[in-house]
Amino acid sequence: MSAKKITMRVTRYRPEQEDAPTEQAYELEFPDDWVVLDALNYIKDDVDGTLTFRWSCRMGICGSCGMMVNGEPKLTCAAFLRDYYPAEIRVEPLQYFPIIRDLVIDMTDFLHKLKAITPWIVRDEEKPLAEGEYLQTPAQLADYKQFSMCINCMLCYSACPVYGHEPEFIGPAAIALAHRYNLDSRDEGQEARQQVIASSEGIWDCTLVGECTEVCPKRVDPAMAIQRTKVATTTEWAKSMLMPWGKQ
């Protein structure tokens, strides 16, 4: 396999050593089928063991390896070096997130938001296991399936200037997941979720940039989830205004 040479400029930030991030260039040869993550691993294993980043599955499903590659949020295990060659590649930590070290961002904020949207099935009454599963037709499944595909990779947050400027914004993935449970025929928890979703940090913060959907590696389409939630929320509100007796 032919080997080509490429330069990678990687963000370094060692909190015990420096006050602000810097950049370090590595030059390396790569075979045609290497992804950016392979190059980082090569550097870590053979050149500089201090380079720090997260990864695990190397098959685009665990959601650990998101980084900015030439300014775009990407899963580095699915970003091929050959697609950037012969230009230099810039690898930075996902933008808008605080940096813990090098390419590792702090995403604890998202975990709080995730919990806040009640990401579980809520029911008034549970059916006993002995009575088997809840029936759900393929069409009912298809209603929410797309929104259940989120791998929590944070690329969409990193593409969202609203999140960048207002970190309180609940953000694309969390809203998409709230939408996923709201659409699930087994769920009755819409009201609990609505309080968070329709709050000032919720859907109305979104100003329709649409980039979240563009960068999502799993085609979750969070922008669609947000817009649909807006429509649904407005319709609910209008209904309750026009027909206050209808809703109890």
Added chain:
Amino acid sequence: MKQPEPEYTYPTYHRPIPATWWLRDRKYFLFMMRELSSFFIAVFLLIYLYGLSLLSKGQAAYGQFQETLRSGGFTLFFVVAFIFAVYHSWTWWSIMGKVQVVRLGDHKVPERVITAVALAGWVVASAVVLFVFTR
């Protein structure tokens, strides 16, 4: 009972966002333009409302106002505002297919069809308005 979470701290670095962030990327630029379009549309509406209020003060006042509007500066403003209004509307109707699920029986109408119908509706409505007012 509430579980005590493990508490610990670690330092993090917050990157500043440069004021020019929206110039770095075409998509962000278009997004900012869309935001900016709201400004022009708002100013246009204010002018329009002002004109309406003059109408109630009589023909003369309104006529003079109309004269002012014919000046080069205002014409330029209207052209720009018009372009922004078209752009804003276009983006609005384009996402219609995503926002609104339309069902015919069991069948979901494809997003593209909804968007196309919405855009066509918009064009037709604009044409009707244009026809009625310029007749």
Added chain:
Amino acid sequence: MDVPKHDVLIVGGGGAGLRAAIAAVEADEHITVGVVSKVYPMRSHTVSAEGGTAAAVREDNTDSHAYDTIKGSDFLADQDAVEIFVKESIDEVIQLEHWGCPWSRDPDGLMSVRTFGGMSVDRTLFCSDKTGFHMLHTLYQTALKYDRIAWYDEWFVTSLLKDDGKICGVTALNVRSGAIDAIPAKAVILCTGGAGKLFAFTTNASIKTGDGMALTYRAGGPLKDMEFVQYHPTGLPGTGILITEASRSEGGHMINREGDRYLSAYTPERMELGPRDMLSRAFIQEMRANRVFEGPYGEYVHLDIRHLGEELIMERLPFVRELATEYVGIDPVYEPIPVRPVVHYMMGGIHTDANAKTPVDGLYAAGEAACVSMNGANRLGSNSLSEIIVFGARSGKAAVEYASEQEFPEANTLSQMAQAEKKRIEEQFLKPRNGNERVATIRRDLQLAMEQGAGIYRTEEEMKTACEAIRKLLKRYEQVEVDDKSSVFNTDLIAALELGYMLDVAEALAHSALLREESRGSHAREDFTTRDDERFLQHSLAYQTPEGPRIEYLPVSITRWQPEERKY
């Protein structure tokens, strides 16, 4: 810092660990549970499981599921454990359904089932071909409901703490801050997953380094049946990315260079749906007969799913298409997928009984890290995802019961132990020591030794060589020098600690393999080509000693199914 203490502490946030956590808090409303995981729980490797989860939910019966599992295991599974498993897996998959798992559905709204290798009826539930992903996220999101579960995300467990012969907590490295603390607990459950990273060519993620197995081994507990390593017949050459067995259960064909469905010569009745050990061996036979393709990453055969059509592929196997297109540039709708056998799963692991209890007091284990054993010498595809929820739940309940009779250990004793551990790690890794060995170099040599000594076919000579190689690597490991001496997010240090775990597990594995002088399930020897029930209808148990592993044997529990010849 002051770490809270927990009645039950679970190490591992994969399917087994999360199921254990929920079972534990539900078993007793007064207790608290801690979940320690070296990666965020939803990154755990359960996320990558594709094909499905077996349970006899439909026109099926548990005896048939039990028999298939036992036959698949080449009669090494403990039949009492299997009987528990097949019964409880039904409620467990329904429980997941109630928690929101998006199982694929039939038109009438019932959960769909597909056929799977070695299963005589359709009993594998699935969520398209991202079953593990959906199970893991469902479990994680459901677990968030419980305020009594405390999350130790990105904490790396470095040792088990023992007081008076009983487990009383763990020491863990807080990856983000770099601190090493003791986390006290009355009972500990290890759900740390498998050890596929012992091999270079594997479907397993970087985190699968056998940590829990090594922790137990070092704490004096035995590792059971370590010689049984599952090779999955269909991995992508080069990356080792798995192409799920579901592609064959949906009707895919395995084709050799001659254009033949060569499995007719090996598993004529079940063809592509024979058990994995046999299919992987068939590949080697074809290779020896020169009937395979040659590629830059070694020999391969074709997995052809073109005849299934784009619509079915998009509905049932979209991830297969995504992976093949992304990683080898082949769209399976139009071209056959190149595949070769790849290390996939550890049948062996921490020795437990059917309640997930290990011989060490206060220590429990579940999931791929554990060996109950219900998989024996060869696991059937889709039994592992059900195993992790069945025995995950059982371990949670059993640990709570045990913990209710225990006291918390003295805070003083614990902080002393934490200090000692901190000192050990600092001395061994963080002080400059002019070591001349790199973590990555030793890891590569280990993977090479394992590949040569613990492959699909094994010989005494190869295995002996591997044992010796591992001994030498253990010596070299003492000279390992990490580049990174800092505290915050030191992944270089973690890699070094993981390498230590891998070496211990590898040694147990190689020695267990060497001493099993028979061929059974995935352990196929060229010098002992048949199964020997006389001598080896037994589990191996490896204990750590300074001189190397000591191997003992334990009889298999047989209830209703006598060993017979295994044909498919």
